[in-house]
Amino acid sequence: MVEFLYRVLAMIRKEFRLTLKDPSSRVILFAPVLLQSVLFGYAATYDLVNVPYAVLDESRSPTSVALLSQLDSTGVFHRVANLSRSEQIAQIINPETALLVVRIGPRFEPALFAGEDAPIQLALDARNSTTAGSAADYVASVVDSFNADQRQAHGGMAPALRIEPRAWFNPNLETRWNMMPAMVAELSLLQTLLLASLTVAREREQGTFDQTLVTPLTPLEIMIGKALPPMLIGLVQSTIVLGVTRFWFQVPFAGSFYLLYAGVMLFVLAGVGVGLSISALAANMQQAMQYTFFLLMPMTLLSGLLTPIRTMPQVLRVATMANPLRFGVDWVRRVYLEGAGLSIVGPDLIPLAIIAAVTLPTAAWLFRNRLA
């Protein structure tokens, strides 16, 4: 037993030295994660902040001016132009100078005073239909409150029904609050998978793996020695992203740190298992990296990181069950944001454990048997 530990430790030490001996790899393993998590934390948002828009006001009435000034006062809509002819609409939307154009017809005010509906036209650049949809919703809510105010001001009734909105776990519904915890899983998987897949492949390419195999080390010992360094580096990277999430972006941490790390550890272990299996199958580093990406991209798309799992078709939803990232993202989000306990998120651990239990022995077996 002592010998076992001694040998494993020696192997781990060797692996760490190999990974960290080069100053540029030391930098590239830790600095970019810090930078990227800050950068992506700012970039990864679906929340509307700045919508450049233009106006074609053919009514030029006090009422239309009042409506437009309500739009201007949101802080989100910035008027970039006042148009005078309808041909100008295309001229300003095509080159993306304005995301939307509000067109108010000449009969706008008379219609309103006659008690009729007064339609206004909204032309939206839907080259990004998600942004266009959010912008349209926003305009609609401004128009709704404008209608209510006007009705009241002209002797009508106050709106009888009030909606009291509330959101669980994320009161202002900021995208960043759910992107950043998911990034903890995504960025650390990217790194552990890449590192683990390179370990054996690199030795194969350089011819040193045969030497390792003839040492007294058993496949199990080799595997532990190869698995632990990427795991630890992955954990350090998760910690960096967590730190940025908690202290830079100040996303409140609702759960238990121990629980969070317990799950992240199993998640990283599953990632290393997948990585080592790739490594054992690949003939050289280049193949290892290609196969890593071959897995990583679909894993990211099917993880629920960017789009909810529920909107996927049935076949793909089943496919996500084999995706460690899906459970990693879910785990970190729920423990971090929702403060979920083991009884709620516990089921996430089962698939992760299965993935680790399948991939790690496979990798150990492949180490020896792929040689022939």
Next chain:
Amino acid sequence: MSAPAAPVAGGRWLRLRALTQKEFRQLWRDRSNWASGIVLPALLIVLFGYGISLDITNAPIAVVREDRSATVADVLAGLQLSPYLHPRFVATMREAEALMASRSVDGIVRVPSDFSADLAAGHATVQVIVHGSDAGTARTVQGYIAGALGQWSAHNADRAARATSGGESAVFGSVTLQERLWFNAANSSTWYLVPGLVVIIMTFVGAFLTSLVVAREWERGTLEALFVTPVRPVEILLAKLIPYFVVGMIGLAMCILAARFLFGVPIVGSLILLLLGSCLYMLVALGMGLLISSATKNQFLASQAAVLLSFLPAVLLSGFLFDLHNVPVLVRIIGEALPATHFLELTKTLMLAGNVWPLVLRESAILIGYAVLLLGAATLLTRKRIA
């Protein structure tokens, strides 16, 4: 490595052809190249087209009616009529909360027991609760619910006004919205995800794969071995780049065909312009890959640098998923500095909006600038490394 040795007249083309042939063979033989050059793009096309969508329809919501009056049924009718919502009536708030905790529903609408009484007094409240773990969905669902309930609210106000004014029309009309979505008649996120996919695939092949391949040659010293032959360095690099250029173009062709025939995305602009622009971006990506490999001369560092400098930014900072209008100025400047951002703008516009010349010319000029800059720097650096 059988480069023709004799530097005869016109030998440049001969040498280049022979070398390119050799590189093509090398690429062809390795199955992993097939996986990442052809199978991965095909897989991504399927996933992007059928798997992921940012559109929300039929969002399940739980409705708790603590007030069972007829008015409430009237108020809630809007929810059932909405094509975006799928209401499910439950008896108690506790039940609704359990459904939401298990993420079986995206939102809860609660009509409190004193609703009718409050409504008569003119100040009734409906509670709308959404799950903030997915802020994007939550916001959309909130908007749908507010819209569905708001309709009743407006009609009710009109009715009340009519009643007070003795059956006449309402005192004051309402502003209504007529929305027209330009360039995306289907209002489907697939339409803008597919042009983004072109950018991702070309960045992957151009910058990531190329940087790996060339870094490997540096690492093994095989590039130096080639440099001592009569073949000129530029020819060696060209021969390395041409096969990857072709692979990138195959990816592009697959994307365009899938966009047109599988997803029904209309290609409004000129196909030739789209191809030309893609060639330009492919040169930019290859330049980036070459530069990274010459700078690192090591497969591990090259792979890390390629992911961090070219691939991840192309996904997250180019405006592909996250609109650059919404990010802070500094991040926007970084995003605008990426060639991927400009290529995305170009493909999106050419595919969805048409030949918007000012935009096409601007983005093409930027891409040409990047291509010259990156390929020039890569050649310089390679020359310096040999010397």
